[in-house]
Amino acid sequence: MHAFFPTVRRLLGGALIAVSAALTAHAQPETLTVTDLAGRTVRVPAKVERILLGEGRLLPALAVFDKDDPTRRLVAMMGEFEKLDPPGYAQWTRRFPRIDEVPRVGRTSSGSFSEEQAIALRPQLAILGLAGGHGPSERDRETLARLEAAGAAVVFIDLRHDPLANTPRSMQLLGEVLGRKAEAEAFVAFWRAQLAVVSDRLAQARPEAPTVFLENRVGLSEGCCDTMVGLVGRLLDAAGSRNVARDLIPGEFGTLNPEFLIARQPRYYIGTGIGTLATARQTPMRIVLGADATPEAAQASLARAVQRRGIAQLQAVKDGRAYAMWHHFYNSPFNVVAVQVFAKWLHPELFADLDPRATLQTMYERFQPIPLEGTYWTALTP
Numbered sequence: 001m002h003a004f005f006p007t008v009r010r011l012l013g014g015a016l017i018a019v020s021a022a023l024t025a026h027a028q029p030e031t032l033t034v035t036d037l038a039g040r041t042v043r044v045p046a047k048v049e050r051i052l053l054g055e056g057r058l059l060p061a062l063a064v065f066d067k068d069d070p071t072r073r074l075v076a077m078m079g080e081f082e083k084l085d086p087p088g089y090a091q092w093t094r095r096f097p098r099i100d101e102v103p104r105v106g107r108t109s110s111g112s113f114s115e116e117q118a119i120a121l122r123p124q125l126a127i128l129g130l131a132g133g134h135g136p137s138e139r140d141r142e143t144l145a146r147l148e149a150a151g152a153a154v155v156f157i158d159l160r161h162d163p164l165a166n167t168p169r170s171m172q173l174l175g176e177v178l179g180r181k182a183e184a185e186a187f188v189a190f191w192r193a194q195l196a197v198v199s200d201r202l203a204q205a206r207p208e209a210p211t212v213f214l215e216n217r218v219g220l221s222e223g224c225c226d227t228m229v230g231l232v233g234r235l236l237d238a239a240g241s242r243n244v245a246r247d248l249i250p251g252e253f254g255t256l257n258p259e260f261l262i263a264r265q266p267r268y269y270i271g272t273g274i275g276t277l278a279t280a281r282q283t284p285m286r287i288v289l290g291a292d293a294t295p296e297a298a299q300a301s302l303a304r305a306v307q308r309r310g311i312a313q314l315q316a317v318k319d320g321r322a323y324a325m326w327h328h329f330y331n332s333p334f335n336v337v338a339v340q341v342f343a344k345w346l347h348p349e350l351f352a353d354l355d356p357r358a359t360l361q362t363m364y365e366r367f368q369p370i371p372l373e374g375t376y377w378t379a380l381t382p
Contacts, residue, residue: 034176036155036173037166040155043153044125047179049073050122050124052076052152054078054113054127054128054134055331056080057081058159059081060333061159061171062074064368066180074102075121075123079107080134087277088290109134115147122152125153126155129158157174160231161252163235168192172184194337195339197354198354202350210267212236213316217274218271218285219286219287220274226254228253229253235339239347266316269314269321270325272325272326273288273298273325273378276293277292277294280297280301288301293376299380337356338377
């Protein structure tokens with residue numbers, strides 16, 4: 001008889017545990033509600049297994065949260081990555097060949113986005129870039145409505161238009177919707193610490209801000225002088241500079257007159273590079289930077305590029321104060337590295353101890369599934 005009661009107690013205890021577990025599982029929310037970077041309130045599945053990327057170059061951001069295999073949940077993406085950054089894309093496909101098999105729902109422009117194909121692939125979550133660019137924007141209301149009606153939650157992030165304010169917010173949002181809050185907090189803490197290295201010193205030392213001409217996508221067109229105040233220009237501002245195009249260019253990018261530059265004579269010249277080592281001969285005026293670039297090829301390409309009419313006449317070029325930055329930092333979660341490089345160029349004494357390459361190396365080792373390869377900035381004078 002006495003043995004009977006412990007047995008009953010064990011059975012009842014086990015039943016209560018089972019009931020409690022069942023109730024807990026049932027109580028788990030099927031969706032969570034977030035606010036995206038467009039200020040939209042979005043209900044997202046609590047467990048996301050099927051993702052659409054509104055820009056292929058957001059893959060490194062996605063990889064922060066799925067380092068073992070960021071393609072595991074990817075069911076669709078735009079096709080601009082392989083078109084605009086072939087060496088970077090090739091490095092990813094060597095590590096994850098499946099990327100080639102991920103269906104493309106568009107090419108390099110938002111107008112090429114196929115709603116029908118996107119819906120047919122049944123994404124649970126579509127990650128799009130704020131204000132568009134290469135994929136649908138928050139203004140494409142019909143597209144968003146169709147995606148949502150088909151069961152896809154749509155969230156907007158922003159690494160390009162207001163990168164210093166919105167990169168940490170975007171990564172935290174991704175961490176929330178992907179169920180990877182710890183990874184998001186680790187990345188954001190490191191990112192903020194690296195930005196503070198620059199911002200804190202500038203705030204304390206208050207050095208004079210030198211004038212800079214920032215040339216946009218060098219060699220894309222034959223003439224001179226495409227520039228930008230947004231995008232990479234935002235990163236340049238954070239490094240303590242005076243962009244000569246500021247207040248002259250409506251919007252994020254435009255063109256300056258070569259005569260204006262020659263008359264103004266900015267102290268520094270910085271071009272952004274969209275060239276690759278593989279195509280250096282076909283596009284000799286483009287600056288070679290990226291995953292396949294060597295230091296020698298990068299420097300040689302900059303030396304060629306600054307001999308163009310309108311640029312060669314700048315005193316900054318004649319005196320060797322000419323530099324180049326990888327253009328794709330404008331849409332990268334590693335954009336803080338560009339801020340560090342700019343700061344070191346413009347204020348060499350203040351940032352003599354800063355090692356941006358080490359910063360980038362650490363970010364790859366901690367947050368990426370691929371190794372750091374290539375050259376991402378260069379100087380006319382080593």
